[in-house]
Amino acid sequence: MSANADGDWVARSLRSVWHPCTQMQHHETVPLIAVSHGRGPWLYDHHGDRYLDAISSWWVNLFGHANQRINGALKEQLDMLEHAMLAGFTHEPVIRLSERLSALTQHQLGHAFYASDGASAVEIALKMSFHAWRNAGHTDKQEFVCLKGSYHGETIGALAVTDVALFKDAYGPLLRSSRIVMSPDARQAAEGETAQDVARRAAADVQKLFEEKASTIAAIIIEPLVQCATGMAMHDPLYLKLVRELCDQHGVHLVLDEIAVGCGRTGTFFACEQAGIWPDFLCLSKGISGGYLPLSIVLAREEIYQAFYSADVTRGFLHSHSYTGNPLACRAALATLDIFEEDHVLAANKVRADKLTKALAPLANHERITNARQRGMIWAFDAIDAGPGFSRRFFTEATRQELLLRPIGNTIYLMPPYILNDEEIDGLAARTLSVFETTIAGE
Numbered sequence: 001m002s003a004n005a006d007g008d009w010v011a012r013s014l015r016s017v018w019h020p021c022t023q024m025q026h027h028e029t030v031p032l033i034a035v036s037h038g039r040g041p042w043l044y045d046h047h048g049d050r051y052l053d054a055i056s057s058w059w060v061n062l063f064g065h066a067n068q069r070i071n072g073a074l075k076e077q078l079d080m081l082e083h084a085m086l087a088g089f090t091h092e093p094v095i096r097l098s099e100r101l102s103a104l105t106q107h108q109l110g111h112a113f114y115a116s117d118g119a120s121a122v123e124i125a126l127k128m129s130f131h132a133w134r135n136a137g138h139t140d141k142q143e144f145v146c147l148k149g150s151y152h153g154e155t156i157g158a159l160a161v162t163d164v165a166l167f168k169d170a171y172g173p174l175l176r177s178s179r180i181v182m183s184p185d186a187r188q189a190a191e192g193e194t195a196q197d198v199a200r201r202a203a204a205d206v207q208k209l210f211e212e213k214a215s216t217i218a219a220i221i222i223e224p225l226v227q228c229a230t231g232m233a234m235h236d237p238l239y240l241k242l243v244r245e246l247c248d249q250h251g252v253h254l255v256l257d258e259i260a261v262g263c264g265r266t267g268t269f270f271a272c273e274q275a276g277i278w279p280d281f282l283c284l285s286k287g288i289s290g291g292y293l294p295l296s297i298v299l300a301r302e303e304i305y306q307a308f309y310s311a312d313v314t315r316g317f318l319h320s321h322s323y324t325g326n327p328l329a330c331r332a333a334l335a336t337l338d339i340f341e342e343d344h345v346l347a348a349n350k351v352r353a354d355k356l357t358k359a360l361a362p363l364a365n366h367e368r369i370t371n372a373r374q375r376g377m378i379w380a381f382d383a384i385d386a387g388p389g390f391s392r393r394f395f396t397e398a399t400r401q402e403l404l405l406r407p408i409g410n411t412i413y414l415m416p417p418y419i420l421n422d423e424e425i426d427g428l429a430a431r432t433l434s435v436f437e438t439t440i441a442g443e
């Protein structure tokens with residue numbers, strides 16, 4: 001398609017599409033890129049310019065764009081069944097996916113409830129927790145606990161357990177209040193303190209709250225190992241282990257939001273495996289469909305499921321979404337799980353991650369960078385004394401250098417798909433450094 005046509009797509013989009021998480025006026029200066037197609041880690045615009053999708057298109061894409069194996073599975077599924085309602089009916093893709101996810105949790109979380117977006121999964125987990133306690137006669141358990149800097153999505157319930165002022169403040173009057181505890185973010189370590197010491201301090205904050213208020217608390221919700229949207233705040237797995245113990249001692253549900261960190265992102269398939277624990281509810285989305293289709297899932301324990309199992313309809317979980325358990329999305333997820341198994345992805349990612357960490361050393365050691373950190377396939381760096389508009393200026397410069405990177409505030413991060421070859425790894429690292437140097441040179 002010609003350059004004219006591209007200009008046309010951008011203008012038409014700006015006239016008619018209200019873009020997410022965007023102050024639309026910024027597009028007077030920040031270019032909007034009209035994507036024509038994707039191949040592997042690359043997105044192409046209508047001019048034929050390309051961008052390495054180093055943040056996996058908002059953390060969803062695992063095995064590249066237009067992946068032949070996922071495409072093949074979807075084409076086959078399309079000729080079988082595109083959708084059928086999941087109340088009163090069931091189908092092969094949703095059954096197989098639920099069984100495989102249960103097996104991946106060693107059958108600890110054997111009941112899968114389906115929705116479409118991450119925020120819906122969070123809403124479901126919160127409602128289920130409250131309702132399970134209610135069915136058990138604990139009607140006072142109505143409160144939720146979240147972490148400082150937490151992010152769980154944009155719907156009213158999910159926003160209530162989110163602590164990012166930029167997203168939350170405008171809607172304050174609409175939201176239920178929740179209890180906010182200290183983040184275990186390892187960057188808070190004082191002189192001589194380790195990440196585990198910070199984890200212990202943060203767990204002590206939870207303990208204090210539970211000792212006073214557990215009778216009114218239904219659940220605590222945590223993004224395990226990495227609080228992504230607040231700026232890739234990473235913590236020691238010990239925190240999760242300690243909170244699991246506190247939840248058991250005080251009768252509080254543990255909800256782990258693995259929407260961003262699940263599906264191998266932190267090095268294990270589920271982040272919580274690194275702490276050797278399982279939650280009562282585990283929320284999955286983003287990568288589970290390989291980044292193809294909206295799909296979210298809440299995996300729940302047997303005891304939770306049993307709390308709803310009754311002859312009384314009102315004791316059931318009467319929540320639904322029209323596209324719950326969509327067969328195409330489930331089939332994309334099954335193809336994604338096949339790739340994990342067939343390609344030994346978790347082991348291959350270790351090698352890939354080591355290479356990228358090495359290649360990123362010049363950025364990590366840059367005099368204007370602090371807190372270089374990595375977990376699995378997530379890398380983050382905080383820019384020191386970044387000037388105003390750093391994130392937008394960095395993004396614009398990155399697109400000039402064939403990269404899709406969007407810093408969060410002053411935090412530059414990489415969350416690439418799990419398919420980069422050596423050349424792409426070296427190119428990504430070198431260009432990220434170059435983009436950073438150009439961005440700060442322009443201040």
Ligand SMILES: Cc1ncc(COP(=O)(O)O)c(C=O)c1O
Nearest residue numbers: 117118119151152153223259260
């Ligand atoms: C940890 C976490 N929870 C929930 C969500 C919300 O997911 P969605 O945008 O699909 O509603 C996100 C999205 O970034 C997330 O990172």
